[in-house]
Amino acid sequence: MNEQAGRLAERAQLVGGNRMELLLFHLRGRQSYGINVFKVKEILPCPQLTNLPHHGAIVRGVASIRGETISVVDLGMAIGLPPVKSLDDSVVIVTEYNRVTQGFLVSKVDKIVNLNWKDVHPPPKATGKDNYLTAVTELNGTMIEIIDVEKVISKVHPVNERVSKGVVDDTLKLISSKYHVVVVDDSGVARNQVIRCLDEVGVQTTGLTNGLEALRYLRSIADSGKEVEDEVLMIISDIEMPEMDGYTLTTEIRSDPDLSRIQILLHTSLSGIFNEAMVKKVGANDFLAKYDADELARKVVNRINSLQQVEPA
Known part of the structure; x- marks a missing residue:
């Protein structure tokens, strides 16, 4: 080596x-x-x-x-x-x-x-x-x-936060508002970039600042008696965060029977090759390097479409 x-x-x-x-x-x-x-x-x-x-x-x-x-x-x-x-x-x-x-x-x-x-x-x-x-x-x-x-x-280096025309079609916008995405990032700028992107997709969002805050939020949903995967479409989480990083958050979610089925997208500026290995190690569903509004929107659109294919009409 x-x-x-x-x-x-x-x-x-x-x-x-x-x-x-x-x-x-x-x-x-x-x-x-x-x-x-x-x-x-x-x-x-x-x-x-x-x-x-x-x-x-x-x-x-x-x-x-x-x-x-x-x-x-x-x-x-x-x-x-x-x-x-x-x-x-x-x-x-x-x-x-x-x-x-x-x-x-x-x-x-x-x-x-x-x-x-x-x-x-x-x-x-x-x-x-x-x-x-x-x-x-x-x-x-x-x-x-x-x-x-x-x-x-x-x-x-300002980034383009707008989603290109055609990435989100009108049919999807009719149903996207019933879905809820949790965004976790300690940078207010990065967190708001993601939320503005998701606003264009049409989903509801909750913005949180670190993994520990996100874990407590998810467990509060479970403690209320609700099925968390029914309440949360997916989590989009940064990796580097105070108190609990995104990898540890993912590991904690996967080890909790009430949370383990939640979809997790790690969204970070760290090295892509390094993170792909860590995604597999901790059990996240996907990884996306920051920041491309179209790529991020497509990840959420694909998740909604996958649910639409299995949900009864």
């Missing part, structure tokens, strides 16, 4: 155990920030940047990295902080989110830490809705703020 395959196997065990690796870094000052190591392709000293006209101020320029032209965003500016003090002393974290390779300019990279998602929590309500955090955690008495990178990227 080569080094890359070995590292992949290690990460599969890590994520399957409701654990994560967090890359810690600094922007300005002593505050520590983090992003999931799974999204990081490489870390390098800031290369030469070429300015681009007609780009927002947060895009400091583009760089040629391993033959690929990548835009570099000043991550501090993107979340409302001052820019890095000096490009010469700064670092670029090259990431892959939502099928886009993106560079983030930071002042300093610290280290990688291994955490349990149980120790990672939603940001305090006092931070408000306009913050750029998906979660917070504490390490050796230091508060770590985990950045909502999908929210940052949406400012630089």
